Amino acid sequence: MENLFSPKDKKEFIKKYGLLVRSLGDSLLPEDVSKLKKVVEKTAIAGHYKADIYGLNILLRSIETSLIVSEEINLKRASVLGIFLVQAVSKEVVSLKEVGANFGTDVSGIIAGLMKAQELYAKNAAIESENFRNLLISFTEDVRVILIMIADRLYLMRSAKRIKNEEQGLMIAAEASYLYAPLAHRLGLYKIKSELEDLSLKLQDREMYDFIAHKLNETKSSRDKYISEFIAPIEKRLNSLGLNFDIKGRIKSIHSIRNKLLKQKIDFESIYDLFAIRLVADTDIAREKAECWQIYSVIADMYQPNPKRLKDWLSIPKSNGYESLHTTVMGQEGRWVEVQIRSRRMDAIAEKGLAAHWKYKGLKGESGLDEWLNSVREVLENKESSPNDLMQDFKMDLYDDEIFVFTPAGDLFKLPRNATVLDFAFAIHTSLGSRCVSAQIKGKNVSIKHRLQNGDQVHIITSPNQAPKQDWLSFTLTSKARIKIKQSLKEAAAKQVEFAKELLSRRFKNRKIEEDEAVLMRLIKKKGYKTVTNFYADIANESLDVNAFMDQYAEQLKKGSDNAEHHPDNRSVEGFLGISPNEEISKQEDVLLIDKNLTGIEYKLAKCCKPIYGDDIFGFVSSQGFKIHRLNCPNASQMFSRYGYRIVKARWSGKSEGQYAVSIKVIGRDDISIVTNISSVISRESSMTLRSFNVDSVDGLFQGNITVILSNTSALDLLIKKIKAVKGIKQVERIN
Numbered sequence: 001m002e003n004l005f006s007p008k009d010k011k012e013f014i015k016k017y018g019l020l021v022r023s024l025g026d027s028l029l030p031e032d033v034s035k036l037k038k039v040v041e042k043t044a045i046a047g048h049y050k051a052d053i054y055g056l057n058i059l060l061r062s063i064e065t066s067l068i069v070s071e072e073i074n075l076k077r078a079s080v081l082g083i084f085l086v087q088a089v090s091k092e093v094v095s096l097k098e099v100g101a102n103f104g105t106d107v108s109g110i111i112a113g114l115m116k117a118q119e120l121y122a123k124n125a126a127i128e129s130e131n132f133r134n135l136l137i138s139f140t141e142d143v144r145v146i147l148i149m150i151a152d153r154l155y156l157m158r159s160a161k162r163i164k165n166e167e168q169g170l171m172i173a174a175e176a177s178y179l180y181a182p183l184a185h186r187l188g189l190y191k192i193k194s195e196l197e198d199l200s201l202k203l204q205d206r207e208m209y210d211f212i213a214h215k216l217n218e219t220k221s222s223r224d225k226y227i228s229e230f231i232a233p234i235e236k237r238l239n240s241l242g243l244n245f246d247i248k249g250r251i252k253s254i255h256s257i258r259n260k261l262l263k264q265k266i267d268f269e270s271i272y273d274l275f276a277i278r279l280v281a282d283t284d285i286a287r288e289k290a291e292c293w294q295i296y297s298v299i300a301d302m303y304q305p306n307p308k309r310l311k312d313w314l315s316i317p318k319s320n321g322y323e324s325l326h327t328t329v330m331g332q333e334g335r336w337v338e339v340q341i342r343s344r345r346m347d348a349i350a351e352k353g354l355a356a357h358w359k360y361k362g363l364k365g366e367s368g369l370d371e372w373l374n375s376v377r378e379v380l381e382n383k384e385s386s387p388n389d390l391m392q393d394f395k396m397d398l399y400d401d402e403i404f405v406f407t408p409a410g411d412l413f414k415l416p417r418n419a420t421v422l423d424f425a426f427a428i429h430t431s432l433g434s435r436c437v438s439a440q441i442k443g444k445n446v447s448i449k450h451r452l453q454n455g456d457q458v459h460i461i462t463s464p465n466q467a468p469k470q471d472w473l474s475f476t477l478t479s480k481a482r483i484k485i486k487q488s489l490k491e492a493a494a495k496q497v498e499f500a501k502e503l504l505s506r507r508f509k510n511r512k513i514e515e516d517e518a519v520l521m522r523l524i525k526k527k528g529y530k531t532v533t534n535f536y537a538d539i540a541n542e543s544l545d546v547n548a549f550m551d552q553y554a555e556q557l558k559k560g561s562d563n564a565e566h567h568p569d570n571r572s573v574e575g576f577l578g579i580s581p582n583e584e585i586s587k588q589e590d591v592l593l594i595d596k597n598l599t600g601i602e603y604k605l606a607k608c609c610k611p612i613y614g615d616d617i618f619g620f621v622s623s624q625g626f627k628i629h630r631l632n633c634p635n636a637s638q639m640f641s642r643y644g645y646r647i648v649k650a651r652w653s654g655k656s657e658g659q660y661a662v663s664i665k666v667i668g669r670d671d672i673s674i675v676t677n678i679s680s681v682i683s684r685e686s687s688m689t690l691r692s693f694n695v696d697s698v699d700g701l702f703q704g705n706i707t708v709i710l711s712n713t714s715a716l717d718l719l720i721k722k723i724k725a726v727k728g729i730k731q732v733e734r735i736n
Contacts, residue, residue: 082110614713
């Protein structure tokens with residue numbers, strides 16, 4: 001055991017172990033520690049506690065994750081034992097059956113789920129898109145598996161400095177923002193969700209993160225003063241009423257501020273709702289709603305509320321269990337302030353998530369979470385959906401605000417904001433959605449595209465002749481509706497294909513023409529069809545005249561294979577990946593080598609990040625061939641999350657013989673000689689050329705945007721180093 005830790009890690013482990021034991025309290029059984037210690041020692045002797053794929057100590061990672069699970073999510077014995085024992089079971093030191101016998105089936109069940117998830121991460125830092133369904137299946141079998149994986153990802157993000165492989169770090173950050181943060185949000189772990197997003201931004205766009213953090217720090221004193229003045233009269237009035245409460249200010253996360261800056265295209269100073277006031281009533285369950293409304297009444301008497309910004313999640317909580325009353329009021333100096341009002345119990349759920357109150361083994365779980373997990377399972381049952389569709393539909397369910405809609409009988413359904421009549425019909429039942437033609441709301445007929453409003457009571461009207469259409473996908477939002485529509489369309493398409501194949505086969509027999517699949521495929525491709533399915537669909541619906549096609553086929557067959565379109569030296573993107581005409585692109589193990597002398601593969605360097613020789617890169621399959629992006633491209637996170645199946649590993653090959661345009665931003669003290677000095681540095685470099693130099697001067701600061709032509713990242717790094725050495729220069733960095 002002595003060789004398992006560095007002195008620093010050992011000290012950290014002992015400290016965290018003490019904290020964990022205190023956090024678990026009496027949830028641990030008396031014999032748990034001794035039994036666990038024996039398994040850990042046995043695993044250590046077998047040599048299975050070497051560093052993981054990120055170079056992190058496995059035992060230290062386990063105890064850090066356990067602390068997050070215990071203290072920040074409020075899961076105790078079974079989850080923590082599962083975290084520590086999963087390595088021993090995966091390395092076959094002990095079996096799941098033995099774990100079940102010694103620690104209980106609750107623990108072995110968690111380990112089984114964790115092992116499924118770990119298998120998917122065995123080779124890569126981020127989950128491959130085509131394995132996304134498998135990951136979600138392992139999550140939905142036991143919600144604690146989701147929570148442990150979220151905690152583990154939070155630890156990885158907090159330990160980003162320890163991960164030496166930059167590519168791994170960026171992939172971990174991207175996945176944290178597009179998968180684990182939304183999951184945390186959906187499960188009510190708002191604090192963890194915000195931290196995951198902030199840490200991801202810090203890794204992916206450090207400049208933006210530092211800019212916002214600096215601005216927040218600059219305005220802290222004035223912000224604290226404003227909050228104090230705003231709170232004072234409220235505290236006085238509530239105390240006079242004899243109410244027990246806590247009141248505090250809460251600042252928006254750096255990630256949410258960044259989104260607001262980008263979305264609204266405004267300056268930091270223009271953001272008026274940087275903070276919210278949270279008021280937590282200390283009262284029993286029987287009186288909590290009444291006291292929350294009483295507090296609202298007091299605040300509304302003191303400050304003018306904005307009626308459009310009142311959000312009541314007391315009467316009908318969100319499906320993840322979130323309960324709170326939100327209002328926005330006009331404070332001093334004409335500034336809008338958001339006020340959140342909730343009870344102590346509601347605040348605990350908001351901070352640690354509804355999943356922390358999950359009831360296991362025979363006890364009924366929280367209905368909102370049950371319904372959501374059931375809906376996820378239903379989506380996963382459809383094996384035909386593409387990884388990208390699944391991910392997008394799933395994330396849509398995670399993020400959207402909710403509305404509440406009623407059936408004529410008064411049954412309540414929760415749907416994403418802007419959901420349509422058709423979404424509602426599918427939410428009730430698949431057959432109802434498939435046959436839906438319109439609806440009645442408040443006695444008026446509305447179309448299936450009609451966007452529902454909060455509180456609508458909807459009567460669905462059906463027809464036995466109705467069937468799902470392709471255009472339905474353009475206005476449905478819920479994953480259940482979209483998956484069922486796609487499933488129905490594919491079933492209809494499959495029937496069309498069978499009909500068209502049979503029709504074509506009869507034509508071959510009637511004309512006594514040989515059916516050569518290779519010739520058939522070349523002709524289909526020549527006619528511009530991207531898939532064979534599309535070709536057969538046009539045959540079935542008579543968009544393509546079958547007799548005219550047979551004439552073209554006979555002519556093609558007569559010409560023979562010599563005139564066939566077959567150019568082995570000019571491979572397409574599909575050819576590189578080995579894709580047949582009726583298959584979708586799928587991720588392969590190929591590594592695309594980018595070389596000056598590369599022939600037969602069409603590729604272009606992406607304009608969004610302008611990669612140069614030496615940058616860490618990846619390939620993105622597009623209709624124009626491969627687009628080569630830098631691994632830290634601003635769009636990389638979105639491409640990995642939305643189009644993971646179109647990502648191809650790539651690296652530079654050969655010698656650096658090309659010439660690339662690179663832009664550099666230089667900031668320094670405004671000095672008459674600074675431009676001359678920078679130009680002199682560049683002119684002395686024989687391997688590069690100055691293309692442009694734009695200069696601006698504001699408040700004694702000089703800013704220049706320089707574009708140079710050079711050959712690789714080594715030359716760029718050297719140039720940046722030399723410019724930094726120029727007197728008066730404060731900052732030099734590459735810009736996209």
